[in-house]
Amino acid sequence: xxxxxxxxxxxxxxxxxxxxxxxxxxxxxxxxxxxxxxxxxxxxxxxxxxxxxxxxxxxxxxxxxxxxxxxxxxxxxxxxxxxxxxxxxxxxxxxxxxxxxxxxxxxxxxxxxxxxxxxxxxxxxxxxxxxxxxxxxxxxxxxxxxxxxxxxxxxxxxxxxxxxxxxxxxxxxxxxxxxxxxxxxxxxxxxxxxxxxxxxxxxxxx
Numbered sequence: 001x002x003x004x005x006x007x008x009x010x011x012x013x014x015x016x017x018x019x020x021x022x023x024x025x026x027x028x029x030x031x032x033x034x035x036x037x038x039x040x041x042x043x044x045x046x047x048x049x050x051x052x053x054x055x056x057x058x059x060x061x062x063x064x065x066x067x068x069x070x071x072x073x074x075x076x077x078x079x080x081x082x083x084x085x086x087x088x089x090x091x092x093x094x095x096x097x098x099x100x101x102x103x104x105x106x107x108x109x110x111x112x113x114x115x116x117x118x119x120x121x122x123x124x125x126x127x128x129x130x131x132x133x134x135x136x137x138x139x140x141x142x143x144x145x146x147x148x149x150x151x152x153x154x155x156x157x158x159x160x161x162x163x164x165x166x167x168x169x170x171x172x173x174x175x176x177x178x179x180x181x182x183x184x185x186x187x188x189x190x191x192x193x194x195x196x197x198x199x200x201x202x203x204x205x206x
Contacts, residue, residue, distance in 0.1 A: 036050075049080075071104065120132070127166070
């Protein structure tokens with residue numbers, strides 16, 4: 001019995017460093033943005049943003065490949081600096097935000113890569129879920145603001161074919177080609193705040 005108790009105590013003690021190595025962060029929506037770029041009229045790129053990005057990240061400080069990230073983009077906040085175009089993007093021809101108000105990403109694998117990380121996960125857009133790979137830079141840098149808050153950030157980029165997600169609307173041009181390209185470049189510029197531990201319970205004491 002004593003041996004069993006000692007074994008359990010030792011196992012619990014050894015597990016503490018692993019638990020302490022995982023740090024939870026929340027995306028700072030004020031300082032985070034999702035951007036996209038797509039070919040327009042066959043001659044230039046139109047760039048747009050989604051201004052509300054939220055999510056969490058569980059960072060394993062001892063082994064980054066064991067980390068997990070989730071992000072949610074408010075599709076209704078799409079902005080390309082053209083009100084009529086933004087209205088069209090929110091309509092059923094494109095994002096159909098009345099039916100699909102959010103775009104989500106959930107990581108399934110994290111790998112180290114030269115100069116950063118490769119994060120594989122499931123992107124859900126327009127009601128369709130497909131695997132994508134994000135190339136992440138700057139994620140290992142940690143800093144503190146003047147108020148003592150621990151922060152982390154980075155930039156993640158991927159490319160998708162919008163038709164894979166049911167975004168197939170287009171218009172044929174008189175000069176040949178189409179109005180909107182199929183390939184879309186997505187970039188997430190994110191900043192995260194380390195979650196602070198919850199205050200200790202006082203058990204009703206004043």
